[in-house]
Amino acid sequence: MKPRPSARWVGGNQFRLLENGEEYFPCVFEAIAGARREVFVETFILFDDKIGRGLHAALLQAAQGGAQVHVLVDGFGSPDLPEDFVASLVQAGVRFRVFDPGRRLFGQRLNLLRRMHRKIVVVDGELGFIGGINYSADHVADFGPEAKQDYAVEVRGPIVAHMHRFVQAAVLPRAELRQRLRAAPPVPPPAGEAGALFVTRDNRHHTTDIERHYRIALRAARERVVIANAYFFPGYRLVREMRRAARRGVQVALILQGQPDMPIVKTAAGLLYDHLQRAGVRIHEYCERPLHGKVALVDGEWATVGSSNLDPLSLSLNLEANVVIRDARFNATLHERLSRLMRESCKQVEPAPRTRWEGLRLLRGYCVYHLMRWFPAWAGWLPRHAPVIEIVEADGLHKPAA
Known part of the structure; x- marks a missing residue:
């Protein structure tokens, strides 16, 4: 059973x-x-x-x-x-x-x-x-x-x-x-x-349930999105919803590892920074110690807490569990804690300046973004x-x- x-x-x-x-x-x-x-x-x-x-x-x-x-x-x-x-x-x-x-x-x-x-x-x-x-x-x-x-x-x-x-x-x-x-x-x-x-x-039986609830919440967002996630390299559809939310005026903020427990974590997330920032997503790196959280909130009611990172292991391979919460009081408490974290313990990552290598940088972002479309399928080959x-x-x- x-x-x-x-x-x-x-x-x-x-x-x-x-x-x-x-x-x-x-x-x-x-x-x-x-x-x-x-x-x-x-x-x-x-x-x-x-x-x-x-x-x-x-x-x-x-x-x-x-x-x-x-x-x-x-x-x-x-x-x-x-x-x-x-x-x-x-x-x-x-x-x-x-x-x-x-x-x-x-x-x-x-x-x-x-x-x-x-x-x-x-x-x-x-x-x-x-x-x-x-x-x-x-x-x-x-x-x-x-x-x-x-x-x-x-x-x-x-x-x-x-x-x-x-x-x-x-x-x-x-x-x-x-x-x-x-x-x-x-x-x-x-x-x-x-x-x-x-x-x-x-x-x-539930291969995409957690990711699907993230996407549903991002599509419904009208005011704010705050995502704090330790291991960040989500798939094409999730990145697309973050970009779409930011472009329609939602304040989208990510809290990611600035002092990672594994160097590859920051390297992988960094490949997405330019692509997300050009859509208006704000990226904050938590620099006091390794970030291990997997929490998010949307607008004034929706929130989630659990074990799932936003990376290929959690979204396509591991067994994970989250609760999704609809409660204004809890959302406000989580928002206050994450806002304090951004204000006191994070540095906001500024968009990279334009250089003569701009074309290559854009090409790299384009390739990474579209290659990500296929990682759920690749997971099936492992x-x-x-x-x-x-x-x-x-x-x-x-x-x-x-």
Whole structure:
């Protein structure tokens, strides 16, 4: 049974923006530790550092308190967890699973493509968290200059039921999942006034859903668009909608990495700068530390927060999850945070001056722009296999999950 995200707007929700690990980790760890019935955690990265051990302690407390605890980590993002780290969880009753762990060849990890990149937590079917923050110490400021700038949200209300069904379908054996769905657990009561969609991307049924919602919002934009995204090299259609919005008078601002964690990130994004700026898009580079956020807002109500970057890996290969939010209060909060980021911690990139090589520069931009039209098709040619979720047993051995 495949996971199904929400296909329609759901009202009655409440969202709280959580900026960086300092706001996110205390809320998540407290919620997990206090779980009464069950916990689901999905994450790309889990490290054995002070943050990973904080999550470890919260998971143990939940399991020892009688909650059924499920953890799914990605085999590429979390490759070197110590045996005792995992074994102590499994021995306490945690069902610990690894998405597509792969095998090393001459010490090298080759399983780079089609990763489980989601970051979701659901506690007792009533409280959810989703965003871009992994469980590693580089998401808190005391890590130093390489600490990441990032965002997540705490979610309450009926949309949590959609998140809950999705994470159950991702890991539970089919028989157990059917039994749970027949029981029809109660939908959380209204907690606020926000409308929401839970939107995912996979390689079978929802290949373009997240990108499509970005494009819909850009087409509807009338006043402002602010996109903060760490890894930025979107496809032709998304770039086209940004340009069209700017040309019809919408204030379109991008916040991208100025101090990237990987140099190629800035190089790739820079290939698009001229093409976007000539349409009126303003580009800001965040220069204090690496940007890891994946958030956006449009006009005064629409916003999205999640795990999806705007690059080929997220838009065409990885498994991702975002919430799309329709709420003026949340939009205003996110706008205030991003405006402060642009004002205090970014530099605006000025358009490159015209030179005698202008023709070559325009040709380069034209070629890059039109080559991008084909990257979703290229993604289909890349190595493909049926990913396996393996469950870790008490003796440390892995076996395919049922």
